[in-house]
Amino acid sequence: xxxxxxxxxxxxxxxxxxxxxxxxxxxxxxxxxxxxxxxxxxxxxxxxxxxxxxxxxxxxxxxxxxxxxxxxxxxxxxxxxxxxxxxxxxxxxxxxxxxxxxxxxxxxxxxxxxxxxxxxxxxxxxxxxxxxxxxxxxxxxxxxxxxxxxxxxxxxxxxxxxxxxxxxxxxxxxxxxxxxxxxxxxxxxxxxxxxxxxxxxxxxxxxxxxxxxxxxxxxxxxxxxxxxxxxxxxxxxxxxxxxxxxxxxxxxxxxxxxxxxxxxxxxxxxxxxxxxxxxxxxxxxxxxxxxxxxxxxxxxxxxxxxxxxxxxxxxxxxxxxxxxxxxxxxxxxxxxxxxxxxxxxxxxxxxxxxxxxxxxxxxxxxxxxxxxxxxxxxxxxx
Numbered sequence: 001x002x003x004x005x006x007x008x009x010x011x012x013x014x015x016x017x018x019x020x021x022x023x024x025x026x027x028x029x030x031x032x033x034x035x036x037x038x039x040x041x042x043x044x045x046x047x048x049x050x051x052x053x054x055x056x057x058x059x060x061x062x063x064x065x066x067x068x069x070x071x072x073x074x075x076x077x078x079x080x081x082x083x084x085x086x087x088x089x090x091x092x093x094x095x096x097x098x099x100x101x102x103x104x105x106x107x108x109x110x111x112x113x114x115x116x117x118x119x120x121x122x123x124x125x126x127x128x129x130x131x132x133x134x135x136x137x138x139x140x141x142x143x144x145x146x147x148x149x150x151x152x153x154x155x156x157x158x159x160x161x162x163x164x165x166x167x168x169x170x171x172x173x174x175x176x177x178x179x180x181x182x183x184x185x186x187x188x189x190x191x192x193x194x195x196x197x198x199x200x201x202x203x204x205x206x207x208x209x210x211x212x213x214x215x216x217x218x219x220x221x222x223x224x225x226x227x228x229x230x231x232x233x234x235x236x237x238x239x240x241x242x243x244x245x246x247x248x249x250x251x252x253x254x255x256x257x258x259x260x261x262x263x264x265x266x267x268x269x270x271x272x273x274x275x276x277x278x279x280x281x282x283x284x285x286x287x288x289x290x291x292x293x294x295x296x297x298x299x300x301x302x303x304x305x306x307x308x309x310x311x312x313x314x315x316x317x318x319x320x321x322x323x324x325x326x327x328x329x330x331x332x333x334x335x336x337x338x339x340x341x342x343x344x345x346x347x348x349x350x351x352x353x354x355x356x357x358x359x360x361x362x363x364x365x366x367x368x369x370x371x372x373x374x375x376x377x378x379x380x381x382x
Contacts, residue, residue: 003025004135004145005148006135006158007152007285009037009105009153009286010303011285011286011303012149013028013105013108014303018055022310024313026112027116029137030118035119037102038102040179041215042099044098044299044300046095047297047300048300048304051300051307052307055310057107060104064212072194073195073197075199076244076249081365082369083195096194098210098211100212121138123157125158126158133146133279145280146280146318148280149281149282154267154286154290158283159283162278162283166271167270169267169269170268172347173225174222174265174266175221175264175266176264176265177231177235178217179219179253180216180217181256184252192248193209194209197245198361200353203357204221205220207220220242221351222241228263235261267290269340276328276329277322277326279325284306286298288336292347294350295343308332309325312331313328
């Protein structure tokens with residue numbers, strides 16, 4: 001079959017490779033001038049690693065396994081709230097891996113022949129008819145496809161055309177900073193690795209993950225009032241907010257140049273989509289189910305989508321497409337709807353202040369590790 005994938009992010013590239021390997025005639029459209037992924041790092045959860053296994057694309061992430069550290073939740077001073085046994089976690093639910101976004105993107109796209117990719121090719125519209133879909137792209141000849149997979153990200157223009165009555169994105173009033181840097185000789189950060197610090201006074205968070213043998217990836221999540229600031233101002237604000245946190249927190253933020261810090265106002269879909277499939281068109285990744293980052297499931301859910309759409313279209317003929325994409329929708333939408341809701345609840349809970357946050361911290365300290373592991377396993381295996 002002729003299949004067009006719109007958007008060459010992590011999910012789109014994975015789907016394009018999976019469908020190409022199943023023998024379909026794939027064309028990947030990317031609005032950018034080159035095929036690349038910008039940003040810092042990404043954490044791929046165990047379910048995301050298994051989805052890449054299914055696609056035959058997991059060699060890179062499995063070669064970057066996270067060291068055996070005690071992750072989990074701590075307060076702003078680094079004192080344990082709910083700390084997990086990383087060795088037992090990997091044995092029970094599989095590895096989580098923090099990797100460079102750019103390196104992961106390179107590894108995922110490597111099996112895709114260059115002639116299948118059209119860069120600097122934003123898709124203006126899709127014109128469906130009973131026999132297929134015509135893809136209209138700026139400055140490119142139109143392409144006919146039997147199926148179109150839309151993976152054009154959180155601000156998907158195609159999603160808004162497919163569902164004009166949907167309210168689209170909503171900002172959640174939180175600001176995300178992300179940075180990556182070589183691990184400094186001091187201060188010692190080992191106890192904080194693969195963990196998140198939360199501050200019941202301000203509702204802010206700081207996460208820290210090892211990337212490879214020598215780099216660190218960090219992020220912050222704090223309240224946002226008004227428009228998002230630039231990287232330099234956001235860095236100053238974070239340093240002021242977190243000045244009395246565990247000494248590693250301000251030290252790592254200060255050691256990261258503003259040019260290497262990415263700033264985003266956190267947003268998610270205001271409500272779930274009514275379907276991921278419209279005729280011969282299916283949505284994937286953030287275009288389908290943009291959620292807050294609180295469960296770390298953004299990339300992993302895109303990989304699950306890519307594996308599922310590849311599986312459902314594996315041996316399909318053009319006449320089968322609409323029915324197969326409905327099966328994809330039936331498999332994926334209930335799971336991502338649950339995770340969107342769970343992620344929003346987690347965002348609300350972890351950003352509390354005052355008495356509610358004090359009670360949250362007390363409950364976290366009282367939660368048995370085995371119970372926490374079972375809850376994680378239910379998310380990563382569902």
